[in-house]
Amino acid sequence: MNFAPDLATVTHGIQLAVAPVFLLTAVAGMIAAVAGRLARIIDRARFLENRLESGDVEQAKAMRMYAELGALRHRGWLVNGCLALLTFCAILIGLTIVVLFLGETSDLPALKIATVSFLSGVFCFLLALLCFLAETLLATRLLKFAELPVQRSAGDR
Numbered sequence: 001m002n003f004a005p006d007l008a009t010v011t012h013g014i015q016l017a018v019a020p021v022f023l024l025t026a027v028a029g030m031i032a033a034v035a036g037r038l039a040r041i042i043d044r045a046r047f048l049e050n051r052l053e054s055g056d057v058e059q060a061k062a063m064r065m066y067a068e069l070g071a072l073r074h075r076g077w078l079v080n081g082c083l084a085l086l087t088f089c090a091i092l093i094g095l096t097i098v099v100l101f102l103g104e105t106s107d108l109p110a111l112k113i114a115t116v117s118f119l120s121g122v123f124c125f126l127l128a129l130l131c132f133l134a135e136t137l138l139a140t141r142l143l144k145f146a147e148l149p150v151q152r153s154a155g156d157r
Contacts, residue, residue: 020118024093027125031086034132038079045072071142075135082131085124092121
């Protein structure tokens with residue numbers, strides 16, 4: 001392998017490697033958002049568990065709390081899956097950057113490796129977005145909005 005590239009080759013390698021960095025930035029933002037959701041799920045589960053352990057919860061309310069804990073467990077599973085996919089995506093995108101740069105600055109045949117790693121990273125990102133969507137749908141399904149009285153206009157009477 002030739003590891004003595006000229007300035008133009010290094011510059012072109014850096015330009016090639018910069019494009020996946022934008023996806024890496026998006027993944028980092030998603031990881032932060034999803035980690036925040038996981039923290040809220042954990043906080044809510046701990047709150048419910050502490051209330052249940054205190055023993056001063058009536059039976060009907062305790063059953064609802066156990067049901068909510070089950071839903072929180074499911075949400076936590078989805079969020080953990082999302083975080084795993086995002087982490088794997090970041091690893092694959094990082095690998096893409098390294099391979100693109102090495103392919104440009106050496107004789108390493110990097111096109112196939114970079115293509116597979118980049119597309120695999122994008123696929124992981126899409127799967128993570130599906131997990132995120134499923135978790136947010138589950139979270140909003142758990143909301144208990146009180147029924148508000150409907151005000152009628154003068155024409156409805």
